[in-house]
Amino acid sequence: MPQRGRFTLLTIRGIPVGVDWSWFLVLFLIIWLMSGFYRDVLGVSQDSVEPYALAVASAxxxxxxxxxxxxxxxxxxxxNRITTSSIxxxxxxxxxSLDREPDxxxxxxxxxxxxxxxxxLITAACLAGGVAIDGSTFWEGARFDDTASISTGVAVLAWLANINALILVFNLLPAFPLDGGRIVRAIAWRLTSNREKATIFAARLGQGFAYVFIAIGIVAALTGALFFGVWLALIGWMLGGSARETATRSKLNTKIEGLRVADVMDAEPVAIPAAATVDEALDEYFLRYRWPWFPVVDAAGRFVGLLNRGTADSVPETTRASRSVSEILDGSGGADQTVKSDEPLESLLANIELRRLGGLAAVDADGRLAGVITLEQVGRALRDATA
Ligand SMILES: [Zn+2]
Incomplete structure (x- = not known):
């Protein structure tokens, strides 16, 4: 999905709404095509601005x-307590873009x-609006077959009703990751009680549809509908790629099912006691092991936070012997630095903090440090599972 060339237009309920540069191509095409279309529908002269105004309203x-x-x-x-990071x-x-998959x-x-x-609802509202304005003659106008009967503003409502009906039908095709494909996955998931199986099924069906889109697109492009054909083939190609990726991830999830964080982590991690001085931390831990960070634990063995090498280094040398590690912790040992040791390994695959820090503190139900799990260990476990 587009990332580069994207910029945020507005924020709705905390969700940044952005457009990709390619969106302007769409708006331009709509305005260009629709102004010609409205000129024909309304039968106005070449120099009338009305078709342009209607085309912009349509866009x-x-x-x-x-x-x-x-x-x-x-x-x-x-x-359903899932945040949307962007539209x-x-x-x-x-x-x-939802932050996580529904559970x-x-x-x-x-x-x-x-x-x-x-x-x-939008389709219904456009139709209702058209009928309210034009009465029963709207229906002929809405099909654009008797263009004489349609009035100016109503032509836009009629076009929007048509285009939304098209969007509705297209989105409901059972071609994962389109909405219809997600509905298929949800139903298969409910029937089998197995998310991965349902996902693989929906993704395979989606791949099948992707080939059909590409085939229809190529035929359309070769038989005159060049623009539509290329566009449909590209959609097919994109949907197919996305479906394949989803199927691969689900297969991987099936293979690491049953693996927990505790099975993969280093269960005897080196941790700095919170009461240690910065001097001790540097001499006995950072200089000795040369790791970029260490978990810090209190007297009861509970994880209280991380200490980065840079943070310890930044303490002035004269005060290093008198300041304790607990005063300079990086973060508060919260959910962004930890993972429960009994969690499935799968839950770490999309973990951004694991990628950023290179590792996480694994804690038991009481918050005691049970181990450290690194990105490398997760990677090795995945390779072993797929080998
Ligand atoms: Zn949708």
Whole structure:
């Protein structure tokens, strides 16, 4: 998904909403294509500005439609205690990036279905608005088959209703990672009570659809619909890649199922006592082991925080003998530096802190330091599991 060339437009309920540069290509295309379309529909002269105004309104309506769809996913995710780190609009639509996967089939289903429900409501609202303004003649206009009957503003509502209906149908195709594919995964998950099996099934189905999209896209491109064809083939290629990646990750998860942090960690870690002086920490730990950081434990063996080499070094030499390690800890030993030793190893795969620090303190239920687990150890366990 796009990362570079992305910039934030606004923030809604703490969620940064950004656009990728390719989104402007979409807006430009919509305005360009739609102004020609409205000129034909309304039968106005070449120099009339009205078609342009309608095309710009359509582009904004389209933007709002996609954004509301993604906000639908994000708000339901929030209700299921999953934060959305960002919403990005780009040439293939919108992406709501959730911080983690839902932990139940029900949550997965509700989050997946929320976007299409919003799109359905937008479609219904556009149709209702059109009928309210134009009465029953709106229906002929909405199909754009009797263009004489349609009035100016209503043409935009009719187009938005059509495009949202299209978005709805496309998103509900059972082609993981599209919404429909996620719904399939949620149902398979509920039926089998096995998240990984359900994911592999949905991802395989998604890969199948991806090939179909690519095939249709190529045929369309070769038979005249060049733009649509290329666009569909690219979507297929992207969905296929994403589905394959998901399937691979799920297979890996199946292989490391049953492995816990305690099975992989160093169960006899070297830890600095919180009462030690900075001098002692430097001489007996940092200079001896040459590690970038150490876990620090209190008298009862409870983990209280980390000490980085740089932090210890920055204490003026004259005070190193009198200051204790507990005064200069890095962090407070909270959840960002620790992992429970009985947690499944899988929970560490997406752990950002593990990547940043290179390791985490593994603690037992009482907060006592049980071990240290490093990125290297996790990597080795994964290699062993897949070998
Ligand atoms: Zn969606």
């Amino acid at each position: 904004f309506g389209f933007f709002a439609s996609i954004l509301l769809h993604e906000l639908g996913h994000a708000f339901v995710a929030m209700r 990005t609009l780009w040439m293939f639509g919108g992406v709501a 139940s089939a029900g949550a997965e289903f509700r989050i997946a279905v929320a976007g299409p429900v919003v799109t359905l």
